[in-house]
Amino acid sequence: xxxxxxxxxxxxxxxxxxxxxxxxxxxxxxxxxxxxxxxxxxxxxxxxxxxxxxxxxxxxxxxxxxxxxxxxxxxxxxxxxxxxxxxxxxxxxxxxxxxxxxxxxxxxxxxxxxxxxxxxxxxxxxxxxxxxxxxxxxxxxxxxxxxxxxxxxxxxxxxxxxxxxxxxxxxxxxxxxxxxxxxxxxxxxxxxxxx
Amino acid sequence: xxxxxxxxxxxxxxxxxxxxxxxxxxxxxxxxxxxxxxxxxxxxxxxxxxxxxxxxxxxxxxxxxxxxxxxxxxxxxxxxxxxxxxxxxxxxxxxxxxxxxxxxxxxxxxxxxxxxxxxxxxxxxxxxxxxxxxxxxxxxxxxxxxxxxxxxxxxxxxxxxxxxxxxxxxx
Numbered sequence: 001x002x003x004x005x006x007x008x009x010x011x012x013x014x015x016x017x018x019x020x021x022x023x024x025x026x027x028x029x030x031x032x033x034x035x036x037x038x039x040x041x042x043x044x045x046x047x048x049x050x051x052x053x054x055x056x057x058x059x060x061x062x063x064x065x066x067x068x069x070x071x072x073x074x075x076x077x078x079x080x081x082x083x084x085x086x087x088x089x090x091x092x093x094x095x096x097x098x099x100x101x102x103x104x105x106x107x108x109x110x111x112x113x114x115x116x117x118x119x120x121x122x123x124x125x126x127x128x129x130x131x132x133x134x135x136x137x138x139x140x141x142x143x144x145x146x147x148x149x150x151x152x153x154x155x156x157x158x159x160x161x162x163x164x165x166x167x168x169x170x171x172x173x174x175x176x177x178x179x180x181x182x183x184x185x186x187x188x189x190x191x192x193x194x195x
Numbered sequence: 196x197x198x199x200x201x202x203x204x205x206x207x208x209x210x211x212x213x214x215x216x217x218x219x220x221x222x223x224x225x226x227x228x229x230x231x232x233x234x235x236x237x238x239x240x241x242x243x244x245x246x247x248x249x250x251x252x253x254x255x256x257x258x259x260x261x262x263x264x265x266x267x268x269x270x271x272x273x274x275x276x277x278x279x280x281x282x283x284x285x286x287x288x289x290x291x292x293x294x295x296x297x298x299x300x301x302x303x304x305x306x307x308x309x310x311x312x313x314x315x316x317x318x319x320x321x322x323x324x325x326x327x328x329x330x331x332x333x334x335x336x337x338x339x340x341x342x343x344x345x346x347x348x349x350x351x352x353x354x355x356x357x358x359x360x361x362x363x364x365x366x
Contacts, residue, residue: 070281167302181281181283186287188287194293
């Protein structure tokens with residue numbers, strides 16, 4: 001056992017006979033770039049709407065509903081896509097979110113949500129996960145596009161200006177507290193605060 | 196002999212049918228003429244010929260100024276002075292009530308639904324709004340920033356009474 005380990009150690013430490021140290025370092029560097037780049041590209045691909053709606057659970061339910069809302073068509077022509085609202089742009093939380101998303105892949109394979117009816121059964125739980133996330137990050141995704149500091153209350157409707165200049169300005173509430181169901185139909189809201 | 200009888204029956208039928216059909220047919224043609232001449236019914240097609248495609252009108256905007264409109268008679272359901280785009284009212288939830296219900300009005304500063312909404316059809320008060328009042332948009336609607344197609348000749352009670360008293364004092 002000990003001698004085996006020793007042989008392994010010797011091969012690792014022995015200078016390479018064919019390649020110079022420099023070539024090895026550069027090669028390693030390039031391989032690193034390729035690996036990192038590939039990882040990044042994979043993340044980029046999974047960060048598109050096309051990827052999200054490649055699953056029928058996503059396309060037939062939430063995507064169809066999104067199409068009728070202001071975040072799909074509006075006078076400004078700015079489209080909010082799924083990753084704009086659902087994947088944090090921040091790098092570390094992006095990874096964390098992807099790890100959580102692996103659970104979704106599990107869901108499709110084992111068919112937890114393969115009909116509209118099943119989706120509706122699960123909707124409250126899924127929505128609550130999203131509300132909790134947005135509440136915890138102070139509606140970060142919303143704020144990536146809607147910046148409170150640049151809101152012109154005089155251009156908003158009276159109801160909007162009143163709520164934004166009081167509860168929102170004071171930090172008592174965040175966007176998701178008041179704007180649930182902004183992109184999709186809501187689940188049964190019984191017992192949710194404010195309903 | 197038999198042939199002659201047949202012919203006369205056929206003739207009789209022809210005569211009868213013309214007698215019956217003539218007024219119906221003429222009434223049709225008269226109506227058609229009427230329409231071409233004095234087509235005063237206002238439609239969104241705005242008198243465009245039936246065989247041509249009209250340039251669509253611009254879609255009017257929903258009034259969103261949060262200013263209460265006067266009611267035309269005391270029992271009129273008030274109209275909604277704001278947009279309600281994407282507001283869901285269905286068996287799962289009622290977005291209107293997230294501002295207009297009794298316990299939400301303090302936060303929202305919106306008017307509370309009328310007490311009549313808590314009554315069931317026997318006039319008893321319930322703890323929550325009555326199911327028959329649940330679907331808000333059956334009675335309450337938004338208003339569009341548009342010219343009415345047809346002039347409204349409705350006169351409310353107050354104006355009527357004012358006219359009456361004005362007339363009687365003249366005499």
